[in-house]
Amino acid sequence: MTTTLAQPGEYRETIKKSVFLALAAPVSDAQAAMVFIAANSDADATHNCWAYRVGDQYRFSDDGEPGGSAGRPILQAIDGQQCDRVAVLVIRWYGGIKLGTGGLVRAYGGCAANCLRLAPRVEIIEMARATCHCAYSELQWLHARVATAGAAIVAEDFDGEGATLTLDIPRAAVTELAQTITDGTRGRSTLLLQKSEPHQG
Structure with missing residues (x-):
């Protein structure tokens, strides 16, 4: 660690x-x-x-x-x-x-x-930067899933169809969150990884 x-x-x-x-x-x-x-x-x-x-x-x-x-x-x-x-x-x-x-x-x-x-020390948790687009009707649901995964919403950009969320996700939680989003939206939304950065958590 x-x-x-x-x-x-x-x-x-x-x-x-x-x-x-x-x-x-x-x-x-x-x-x-x-x-x-x-x-x-x-x-x-x-x-x-x-x-x-x-x-x-x-x-x-x-x-x-x-x-x-x-x-x-x-x-x-x-x-x-x-x-x-x-x-x-x-x-x-x-x-x-x-x-x-x-x-x-x-x-x-x-x-x-x-x-x-x-x-006093704190663990450094490697984070992955990702984006996800969802419909307005799924935004509240997505917020809850992001919070459960221990991820942070860095930015939200809105358009005519919904919102694109930029997220920092603990790398260990990426696979599960990506599967949750794909399953929960029936494939309408997917998690797109950008880059990884070390963060403390």
Whole structure:
């Protein structure tokens, strides 16, 4: 089950006198992730390391830490927690004791994982975008079937014969709803799939 955050999360830990502050937030796209990171980075901190994942898109930064010791472990924490559409920033204030590469990996990855583990999350439900045209006499019936399937009506366009509904339907419910509409209207209305998009639900 892939999840995203229901709201931003925060986790602070002191490791060998270095203070690590992990901040995580749900993001809709890569641009939103970078805005979150820029807005929350501390110019007075020693390092502002981060990672984000939005579907197949991901980036990470070690921000001056040894290569592979900060940004990648943060990304691995995101993936390990089965999160998507999430950005995580881990801010470090150096305390005078070097942690070594292995220690940094554990510190950055561990703080990011704890931050995500403690934050409230919601399941990401893959949705399918579809359209369906029906007669005015069947519109109320169709509204009820759409609601029962857990789908959302994105738009309704009316013409002389009826209405065309644009729907977002949980992908798992598409087949059953399509059959219900075909059977219930005796083939007069059919569900036409357009594209699929990830939504949280």
